[in-house]
Amino acid sequence: MTYTTSSSTSNGRQALILVDIQNDFCPGGALEVQNGDKIVPVANDLAVEFATAGNLVVATRDIHPADHGSFASQHGTAVGELGELGGVTQVFWPDHCIEGTEGADYHPDLMVELIVREFPKGTDARIDSYSGFYDNDRRSSTGLAEYLRSQGVVAVTIVGLATDYCVAATARDAIAEGFATTVVAEGCRAVNMEPGDGEHALEELRNLGVAVV
Ligand code: VGL
């Protein structure tokens, strides 16, 4: 399976961004995404391909304190309700990816040895962070864009969970930051709170100039 066309030497370096490939987003997890585990072999194949070509593999990881404000349990509301957190609209989620729990760990089959750097997000209880680049209020950066630039990266490929939340937000910021951006659809799965959310997210990304392959 080959998605990338250039090696690290031809036209700038590339990075593979693995978004939130964690137990809680896989079947049996607290915020399970249907068939979320099916993306792991796709992510691994791409990671090997990138690492072999001298390109970079990085990962984002959703890591929340137990009292994170995105949890419905903190507000006495039902999961899936809309509210507000940190001045922005927030979907309230089940407790998930709590720091130090198995749910926050990477899927056990993910080839984590190929990840050169991890970017935690969602660590501040007062704001959620879907994008691997910025918190939802855009006030704090994870340092991902600066890191990629410091490594000479000009293009990124994104896979992970979930298409309609963290993958979409990460891809939107990647292209806005000036990286040529590709999303590998078979390496992503959606929450689909409403049927079709994943497809709509991919369509929106295409309209922004993201290559969805
Ligand atoms: C995510 C909801 C809440 C994701 C993270 O990784 O897409 N979604 N936290």
Ligand code: ZN
């Ligand atoms: Zn989260």
